[in-house]
Amino acid sequence: MADSSTCSSASSCDRESCEGCPGANGGQPQSMQEEMNAYSDIKHVIGDVSGKGGVGKSMVTASLANLLASKGYRVGIMDADITGPSIPRMYGLTGLAEASEEGILPRLTDNDVKVMSINLLLPNPEDPVIWRGPILAGLVKQFWHDVIWGELDYLLVDMPPGTGDVPLTVFQSLPVDGIFVVTSPQDLVKMIVKKAYKMAEEMHIPVLGLIENYSYLICPDCGKEIPVFGKSRIQEVADEMGILVAGKMPIDPKLTELSDAGEFAKAENPYLEAAYAALQILSVKD
Ligand code: ADP
Numbered sequence: 001m002a003d004s005s006t007c008s009s010a011s012s013c014d015r016e017s018c019e020g021c022p023g024a025n026g027g028q029p030q031s032m033q034e035e036m037n038a039y040s041d042i043k044h045v046i047g048d049v050s051g052k053g054g055v056g057k058s059m060v061t062a063s064l065a066n067l068l069a070s071k072g073y074r075v076g077i078m079d080a081d082i083t084g085p086s087i088p089r090m091y092g093l094t095g096l097a098e099a100s101e102e103g104i105l106p107r108l109t110d111n112d113v114k115v116m117s118i119n120l121l122l123p124n125p126e127d128p129v130i131w132r133g134p135i136l137a138g139l140v141k142q143f144w145h146d147v148i149w150g151e152l153d154y155l156l157v158d159m160p161p162g163t164g165d166v167p168l169t170v171f172q173s174l175p176v177d178g179i180f181v182v183t184s185p186q187d188l189v190k191m192i193v194k195k196a197y198k199m200a201e202e203m204h205i206p207v208l209g210l211i212e213n214y215s216y217l218i219c220p221d222c223g224k225e226i227p228v229f230g231k232s233r234i235q236e237v238a239d240e241m242g243i244l245v246a247g248k249m250p251i252d253p254k255l256t257e258l259s260d261a262g263e264f265a266k267a268e269n270p271y272l273e274a275a276y277a278a279l280q281i282l283s284v285k286d
Contacts, residue, residue, distance in 0.1 A: 035145050045174050067273075171199070
């Protein structure tokens, strides 16, 4: 029989149990958040989202991780882009993650960023992941409660593009403090930002800022900024929606080189200082 102490409709209810009933918990929605691993202590969870693949979301996530690590913060990257994982390759992490009775241990990059990715769990990282949405989403939950993250100031979650099962699961299951939306000048920026904004708003998660990648190219001869993909509209969209422009990253061949060589731990990125400042504000509130 329904429990009258927690149920708003117990008197008129003939259910055997409260499970799955919207009236349970005094009519309050039940939290769908997953429990963190007992050996983890994570202060802030930040998501990086994009409308489509290839806009440089992983590049932005890793750059932000490097920036935070260089300032002395303890940082982790959860590679939730399960069908297109690229974080381990960027940092030259090969082989499998170790596991113990307590959980799975993340791998450490040369600049002390902790990483967990499907590529560190599959014997052959070249095998395609062809699982359906619910299984992918379940894996993200495992990355949260089965991985021993230890003490982290920031866990950056590199999300798959779009608004599918995995981003939804991350928003529902993890205590996300905010997201950055990564776009490129070619994107239908306004539509993509609005979609991401609406999804985050429905989950009561703030959009911390917009980051434009491939904003321009610096001419190697004269140093002039060339807007290769046309005029940027990011500021316009940000102003209209009252969101911060948290960074404009140029096309920088050095970043690609380091990423392709698995040496991204050496990559410095001066273009994300505004994003860093937005994250520091979160820390001040601690
Ligand atoms: P996404 O995660 O959005 O799919 P990636 O971060 O994997 O995209 O970037 C796609 C490719 O573009 C990668 O090879 C990456 O090294 C390269 N890339 C991304 N951003 C830049 C940049 N600002 N300058 C140079 N190369 C970049």
